[in-house]
Amino acid sequence: MTITANWSYPTAIRFGAGRINEIADACAAAGIKNPLLITDRGLANMDITTRTLDLLDGAGLGRALFADVDPNPNEKNAAAGVAAFVAGGHDGVVAFGGGSGLDLGKLVAFLAGQTRPLWDFEDIGDWWMRADADAIAPIVAVPTTAGTGSEVGRASVITNSETQEKKIIFHPKFLPSVVICDPELTVGMPDFITAGTGLDAFAHCLEAFCSPHYHPMSQGMALEGMRLVKEYLPRAYADGTDIEARAHMMSAAIMGATAFQKGLGAIHALSHPIGALYHTHHGTTNAICMPAVLQFNKPKIEQVITQAAQYLGIEGGFEGFCAYVDQLNASLGIPKTLAELGIETPDIDRIVSGALADPSTGGNPVEMTRENTRELLMRIV
Numbered sequence: 001m002t003i004t005a006n007w008s009y010p011t012a013i014r015f016g017a018g019r020i021n022e023i024a025d026a027c028a029a030a031g032i033k034n035p036l037l038i039t040d041r042g043l044a045n046m047d048i049t050t051r052t053l054d055l056l057d058g059a060g061l062g063r064a065l066f067a068d069v070d071p072n073p074n075e076k077n078a079a080a081g082v083a084a085f086v087a088g089g090h091d092g093v094v095a096f097g098g099g100s101g102l103d104l105g106k107l108v109a110f111l112a113g114q115t116r117p118l119w120d121f122e123d124i125g126d127w128w129m130r131a132d133a134d135a136i137a138p139i140v141a142v143p144t145t146a147g148t149g150s151e152v153g154r155a156s157v158i159t160n161s162e163t164q165e166k167k168i169i170f171h172p173k174f175l176p177s178v179v180i181c182d183p184e185l186t187v188g189m190p191d192f193i194t195a196g197t198g199l200d201a202f203a204h205c206l207e208a209f210c211s212p213h214y215h216p217m218s219q220g221m222a223l224e225g226m227r228l229v230k231e232y233l234p235r236a237y238a239d240g241t242d243i244e245a246r247a248h249m250m251s252a253a254i255m256g257a258t259a260f261q262k263g264l265g266a267i268h269a270l271s272h273p274i275g276a277l278y279h280t281h282h283g284t285t286n287a288i289c290m291p292a293v294l295q296f297n298k299p300k301i302e303q304v305i306t307q308a309a310q311y312l313g314i315e316g317g318f319e320g321f322c323a324y325v326d327q328l329n330a331s332l333g334i335p336k337t338l339a340e341l342g343i344e345t346p347d348i349d350r351i352v353s354g355a356l357a358d359p360s361t362g363g364n365p366v367e368m369t370r371e372n373t374r375e376l377l378m379r380i381v
Contacts, residue, residue, distance in 0.1 A: 003183075003247040010175065012178045012179065013180075019181070020052060024059030027061060030138040030178050031092070031138055033061065035061055035092050036066055037096050038093055039065070039067050039097040040104075048188065066108075069081075069101055073104040075119075078108060081108035086112060093106070095151075096142045098144060098148060098197065102141055102150035104156070105141070106150070106176070110137075112137055114131055118158070118169065121170070122167050122168065123155060141179045142180045143179075143186075146198060146246065148283075150257065151181070151257075154174045159276050164277050165357075166273065166358075183250055184246075186246045186249070186250065194236055195284070196281045196334075198252075200253075201225065202256070203283070204225070204256030205222040205223070206226060207260065209222035210265060210304060210305070212300070213363060215261065218260070218261060219259075223311055225252045225255035225256045227312055228251055232252070233332070237331075262363070264363050265297070266293045266368060266373075268286065269368065270380075272354065272355075273351045274351055278343050280343070284335075287332075288336065288380055291326055291329070292380050296379075301318075302317075302318045309321040
């Protein structure tokens with residue numbers, strides 16, 4: 001099955017196998033003449049990156065590359081990226097990769113024209129209005145994984161390396177001007193990345209669906225996003241060359257990231273400080289937290305999860321859904337605890353404090369307190 005489409009929501013999206021060939025045209029559509037391609041170190045020398053640089057160079061757009069990006073990008077990566085952007089006289093960014101490359105790329109495009117320090121733009125109240133919106137460079141986003149959905153996001157998650165806290169930097173213009181979703185770029189992902197990123201998309205959809213806030217459009221996207229993950233993540237994991245499965249997983253990632261403007265919850269509230277402290281893979285950490293958070297939220301979500309189970313063809317209502325999540329995690333090789341992930345002596349108090357300070361707590365169906373969050377965390381250690 002060939003899946004090709006052009007979408008205008010939530011931004012201009014060119015979706016389909018082989019559409020990376022349109023990268024130069026996408027830059028032109030965004031008004032970019034001298035792009036800086038930003039990606040992570042692991043992707044810097046891979047064929048998909050080299051080929052993209054060749055396409056840019058062949059169109060007269062140069063082949064400038066910045067890849068000093070950590071798996072959990074931080075303010076040092078951002079400063080180095082801004083320096084490279086300014087030194088090269090660039091007028092836009094091609095954000096290329098998984099969540100780290102996409103988040104850092106968007107942040108560099110945002111910061112390069114600002115005069116205030118990074119942390120002045122944290123997602124608190126109306127702090128985003130401190131930015132000079134006219135100085136934000138255009139962004140073309142090219143995801144190479146199917147999970148984070150940062151390609152359609154209006155924020156970047158950045159680790160403060162001094163405090164070891166993950167912070168969300170927000171501005172509406174973080175939303176890329178053009179996105180190229182080419183499932184062929186995801187074919188080379190290792191199995192554990194396919195699993196972790198796919199479950200990240202599922203966590204986004206699940207938490208958005210359970211959030212008590214009112215947003216029917218997000219509710220619909222979240223539900224269908226979960227169905228796509230259920231149907232196609234096992235296929236993508238079993239056969240990395242299954243382009244149809246890869247394509248549907250890219251759709252699920254976009255849907256999850258669009259849906260979670262309705263809210264996230266305890267899965268992400270826990271995952272963010274754990275990732276900041278111990279540099280774990282974000283999607284995998286979400287997956288470890290998911291079963292315990294479902295039970296934690298049961299008093300408030302049993303009915304909506306029963307509805308989701310019916311749509312997804314899962315028998316047994318709430319408990320049947322929970323059993324499905326356990327089975328899915330196991331089939332994808334996800335550890336059950338932080339200890340199995342390699343974190344044998346986690347700093348419980350610090351993780352709890354970080355979770356309660358995380359913006360995701362505001363969307364959790366059950367109010368999170370220090371006492372119940374500690375009890376929740378102890379279920380996954």
